[in-house]
Amino acid sequence: MPLPIKISEETFTPRQQAVLTAALDLLVENGDGLTMTAVARRASCSKETLYKWFGDRDGLLTATVQWQAAKVRMPHVDRSHLSAKVLRESLEQFARDLLTTIVGEVSITLNRTAVTHAAQEKDSLGNIVLENGPLAIRRRLKPILEAARDARLLRFNASEDAYRTFFGLVVRDVQIRLLLGDKGLTQSNVEANIEADVKAATDQFLALYGAKANI
Amino acid sequence: MPLPIKISEETFTPRQQAVLTAALDLLVENGDGLTMTAVARRASCSKETLYKWFGDRDGLLTATVQWQAAKVRMPHVDRSHLSAKVLRESLEQFARDLLTTIVGEVSITLNRTAVTHAAQEKDSLGNIVLENGPLAIRRRLKPILEAARDARLLRFNASEDAYRTFFGLVVRDVQIRLLLGDKGLTQSNVEANIEADVKAATDQFLALYGAKANI
DNA sequence: GCGGAACCGTACCGTACGGTACGCCTGCGG
């Protein structure tokens, strides 16, 4: 039962969304604690209903991840008015959104769930997370980078490389350390540094790819 | 039963290492397929022995991860003969080792296992992987960076920031995509580009942190 | 050769959980 790529308002009824919220809460609270019985109890519905709506446990998991992942919003930038200032602000906004998302407990949970899933030869959850995370960023960022190149604000050969460098400069080792549960990297700890990290990453990216006049 | 941080030759008997090898093979082959029965069968030993040696399933998992993670070797660089050329080669070697490791199936499996574990409020495996992965790199790389700064080959304020930038430039989105099972990123696919990526990352790092004469 | 320790293989137990069946209640169209 492959779910549609795009989740619209009517994909799930309000009642179903309440169930998905319960499932997500359980996931966040207690990683693998997503048992059908627990979801049913939390959502005050019967297991039979769960199976009717979502098919099986995997379907529920997929629906939960998909529904939540689609909520990640992405900044929209007007490509037609690019200037050095606008470009920098756009990059900073992307970096800020990316870091803020990655640091969030929901994102950590979803990524962990998808990684766990991927360890079982199933890549559906991983694809959903990728599609709504890194790849969504890439889709939004690449046109901007290319527009900036056209406007002589940036210099690079492949926008793919530029995007991936930006990603690396922003994320660094934060995500993997959070996923691995590094205690030296509390959420609040990272959040406090987001603004500084955003600025540093943007500066570095512009130093590498910016046309000289715009550094 | 906390295991020692450092794994020496005598930590496990050859027979025990054979068991751990079997466990690791099962992990790699089939992510969560690490059942005690499967390990016992694969290693031709009894479950009772497994419990006697490793306490419980978690102990076996921990021993497996720890034993394997400790195998990751790290380049050793002589800090006393730093030149621009030696520095560049050292950085490239670090980048190459890091990428090669990350791309390997064993590393992917270990990281996935540790992430899954971290989703259950247990951070022991995550700590082991961190300790033998990113943190090991950091321990080795930082002194080199600082020596290079002393030799006026690099410029930075905090070596921590420099290290993390290097990590980001090298790893970019490769690891998270591999962990999530991105099919657009096959192992062979990445391996073919390692040398180019190593050079690009090193160039970028030196462009950001190198003293001008050494770019 | 003998006793015991270590270990193999297997049978066994308890539990947790995915999935199903069923009885009951509620709301709604006719």
Next chain:
DNA sequence: CCGCAGGCGTACCGTACGGTACGGTTCCGC
């Protein structure tokens, strides 16, 4: 008022798996 669809709660089933027990075998020290 009746019938029925949708859904709740619960009991139930089968299985997989962690963990234990036990008989049989090998090997080593004495």
